[in-house]
Amino acid sequence: xxxxxxxxxxxxxxxxxxxxxxxxxxxxxxxxxxxxxxxxxxxxxxxxxxxxxxxxxxxxxxxxxxxxxxxxxxxxxxxxxxxxxxxxxxxxxxxxxxxxxxxxxxxxxxxxxxxxxxxxxxxxxxxxxxxxxxxxxxxxxxxxxxxxxxxxxxxxxxxxxxxxxxxxxxxxxxxxxxxxxxxxxxxxxxxxxxxxxxxxxxxxxxxxxxxxxxxxxxxxxxxxxxxxxxxxxxxxxxxxxxxxxxxxxxxxxxxxxxxxxxxxxxxxxxxxxxxxxxxxxxxxxxxxxxxxxxxxxxxxxxxxxxxxxxxxxxxxxxxxxxxxxxxx
Amino acid sequence: xxxxxxxxxxxxxxxxxxxxxxxxxxxxxxxxxxxxxxxxxxxxxxxxxxxxxxxxxxxxxxxxxxxxxxxxxxxxxxxxxxxxxxxxxxxxxxxxxxxxxxxxxxxxxxxxxxxxxxxxxxxxxxxxxxxxxxxxxxxxxxxxxxxxxxxxxxxxxxxxxxxxxxxxxxxxxxxxxxxxxxxxxxxxxxxxxxxxxxxxxxxxxxxxxxxxxxxxxxxxxxxxxxxxxxxxxxxxxxxxxxxxxxxxxxxxxxxxxxxxxxxxxxxxxxxxxxxxxxxxxxxxxxxxxxxxxxxxxxxxxxxxxxxxxxxxxxxxxxxxxxxxxxxxxxxxxxxxxxxxxxxxxxxxxxx
Numbered sequence: 001x002x003x004x005x006x007x008x009x010x011x012x013x014x015x016x017x018x019x020x021x022x023x024x025x026x027x028x029x030x031x032x033x034x035x036x037x038x039x040x041x042x043x044x045x046x047x048x049x050x051x052x053x054x055x056x057x058x059x060x061x062x063x064x065x066x067x068x069x070x071x072x073x074x075x076x077x078x079x080x081x082x083x084x085x086x087x088x089x090x091x092x093x094x095x096x097x098x099x100x101x102x103x104x105x106x107x108x109x110x111x112x113x114x115x116x117x118x119x120x121x122x123x124x125x126x127x128x129x130x131x132x133x134x135x136x137x138x139x140x141x142x143x144x145x146x147x148x149x150x151x152x153x154x155x156x157x158x159x160x161x162x163x164x165x166x167x168x169x170x171x172x173x174x175x176x177x178x179x180x181x182x183x184x185x186x187x188x189x190x191x192x193x194x195x196x197x198x199x200x201x202x203x204x205x206x207x208x209x210x211x212x213x214x215x216x217x218x219x220x221x222x223x224x225x226x227x228x229x230x231x232x233x234x235x236x237x238x239x240x241x242x243x244x245x246x247x248x249x250x251x252x253x254x255x256x257x258x259x260x261x262x263x264x265x266x267x268x269x270x271x272x273x274x275x276x277x278x279x280x281x282x283x284x285x286x287x288x289x290x291x292x293x294x295x296x297x298x299x300x301x302x303x304x305x306x307x308x309x310x311x312x313x314x315x316x317x318x319x320x321x322x323x324x325x326x327x328x
Numbered sequence: 329x330x331x332x333x334x335x336x337x338x339x340x341x342x343x344x345x346x347x348x349x350x351x352x353x354x355x356x357x358x359x360x361x362x363x364x365x366x367x368x369x370x371x372x373x374x375x376x377x378x379x380x381x382x383x384x385x386x387x388x389x390x391x392x393x394x395x396x397x398x399x400x401x402x403x404x405x406x407x408x409x410x411x412x413x414x415x416x417x418x419x420x421x422x423x424x425x426x427x428x429x430x431x432x433x434x435x436x437x438x439x440x441x442x443x444x445x446x447x448x449x450x451x452x453x454x455x456x457x458x459x460x461x462x463x464x465x466x467x468x469x470x471x472x473x474x475x476x477x478x479x480x481x482x483x484x485x486x487x488x489x490x491x492x493x494x495x496x497x498x499x500x501x502x503x504x505x506x507x508x509x510x511x512x513x514x515x516x517x518x519x520x521x522x523x524x525x526x527x528x529x530x531x532x533x534x535x536x537x538x539x540x541x542x543x544x545x546x547x548x549x550x551x552x553x554x555x556x557x558x559x560x561x562x563x564x565x566x567x568x569x570x571x572x573x574x575x576x577x578x579x580x581x582x583x584x585x586x587x588x589x590x591x592x593x594x595x596x597x598x599x600x601x602x603x604x605x606x607x608x609x610x611x612x613x614x615x616x617x618x619x620x621x622x623x624x625x626x627x628x629x630x631x632x633x634x635x636x637x638x639x640x641x642x643x644x645x646x647x648x649x650x651x652x653x654x655x656x657x658x659x660x661x662x663x664x665x666x667x668x669x670x671x672x673x674x675x676x677x678x679x
Binding site (some may be wrong): 061063092094095096097098102104106111112114116119120121122123124125126127128129130131133134140152153156157159160163164318319320321322324 | 355381382384386387389391392393394395396397398399400401402403404405407422423426427431432433434435436437438439440441442471472474493494495496
């Protein structure tokens with residue numbers, strides 16, 4: 001039985017629903033061609049971002065990937081600014097320079113999500129090193145997919161974090177696919193969490209569609225990291241309902257996966273948390289009210305994004321370099 | 329009072345020490361930092377003076393080490409990452425180019441990447457292809473990074489301090505062949521402005537533009553040429569991104585002739601960029617074609633006979649100038665040799 005409070009779970013439920021409804025709306029806008037920038041949706045995987053970020057403080061760092069709308073929202077990023085970013089508007093969270101694949105929420109210490117696979121893993125370790133050197137008690141979380149563990153710098157980074165005992169949590173969202181390639185076509189065994197053993201850090205594998213399990217595991221390893229006990233690797237088993245990129249459902253970049261998708265849709269992390277909330281005494285009407293409020297928030301974000309101006313072409317070459325102020 | 333002198337390596341060390349002492353955000357990470365075998369005297373005893381918590385001799389992982397420095401910079405630190413041989417830094421191209429160089433622009437100026445990336449050019453001694461390369465041109469190509477290449481002890485210190493304080497990703501390239509060069513170096517911290525060239529020798533007949541080791545060799549060439557009756561102006565670029573277009577063009581307008589000596593390959597090189605800019609900005613001032621001195625279009629060899637013909641030296645620069653002025657005929661074809669090593673790019677008949 002879970003030790004989680006009703007209000008904590010309800011908060012995570014809302015976070016997941018915000019991610020889901022935002023992306024479903026975005027999916028419509030992709031289908032009507034209003035959004036043209038490439039978008040990688042995390043529908044079906046919401047519990048990982050929601051569960052992990054619920055265990056973090058505002059000061060903690062989060063780093064993401066090409067599929068990071070969920071991480072951005074879960075860490076507290078502004079929904080309207082993200083929608084404006086996706087439309088390439090000046091009011092976007094990256095001033096219209098990044099789009100869906102490059103998100104930033106500085107105040108929330110989400111210092112960047114970028115699409116080069118595994119690229120932010122060493123950056124997360126660097127932020128962890130900074131936290132350790134300053135002894136400021138912050139934790140740095142690196143979100144990445146299963147494909148990223150095939151990159152060399154994943155291993156280099158885990159080694160460094162383990163060697164220096166840095167407050168870094170490596171969160172692998174194993175959705176079984178890297179673009180069009182199933183994990184069985186890329187690895188001799190489906191055993192990502194076992195990498196941790198070689199670097200002598202905790203390695204946890206869990207059901208990534210169970211937001212409570214994700215939260216509880218994250219809370220434990222984050223707490224340890226904060227106390228100077230070093231990094232951990234969490235492998236969250238999950239599934240993306242949409243294709244690698246864009247709104248497609250069962251057919252994407254050459255992969256047909258109808259049967260598999262059906263099975264995973266039955267394991268919807270949001271339905272699951274909703275059922276648990278009802279069991280805990282939350283009224284169904286309350287959950288419906290959440291849905292309505294979030295739908296309104298999403299519409300507001302769309303309206304903000306649509307009405308936000310495009311960046312002026314005169315700004316094209318601004319911000320290539322930081323303008324130094326004095327001795328800094 | 330006689331000014332204090334230091335070697336180039338000791339000047340780097342002093343800049344490191346002063347930055348570490350004055351700014352708790354500064355730390356150094358890279359391979360070989362605790363061993364003079366890798367970094368010469370340029371890091372001597374810094375681990376003793378500033379602890380091994382701030383001087384991190386890292387495992388063999390150029391990519392992660394550089395990425396960690398970039399991440400720490402994003403999180404408010406001022407890291408310096410060292411690559412004892414530039415060849416190995418090729419394994420870290422993603423954190424340098426995709427990440428450090430892009431980040432400030434990518435997020436609309438909301439975050440900066442104050443990281444110094446210090447690759448060392450370490451060649452000669454029959455080390456051959458993968459322990460000898462100089463890739464400044466790659467980085468000159470990329471918006472978002474700055475690139476500096478000191479040739480004197482004074483600049484070695486002043487440019488490193490400027491790099492640490494700049495607030496952008498700065499590639500600071502030093503050269504082991506210069507570590508023994510001694511020059512005046514003030515004791516207090518000071519900066520050499522990034523982007524500003526230095527006139528090393530004034531002259532009227534020809535402008536020689538160079539950087540790093542080739543700037544030192546060009547200065548020697550300037551003296552040799554004076555003995556041979558040629559009045560050359562020698563300009564040390566010091567920074568190759570941004571680079572001092574105005575200083576070079578002003579000199580070319582005066583002399584009407586340009587020889588560019590760059591210690592890397594000619595194609596797509598720093599000299600090519602300088603030549604193209606001069607050709608478009610002051611073609612009317614040119615009395616002769618632009619000449620370039622570069623590495624041969626081949627990887628670095630081991631064999632003593634081949635290596636002796638490979639790296640351009642002061643004499644190569646002097647010969648290029650003499651050929652440009654029509655005082656000397658280049659052999660046709662003009663091949664690298666022990667007496668005139670490296671490559672001269674100039675029509676065989678000079679002008």
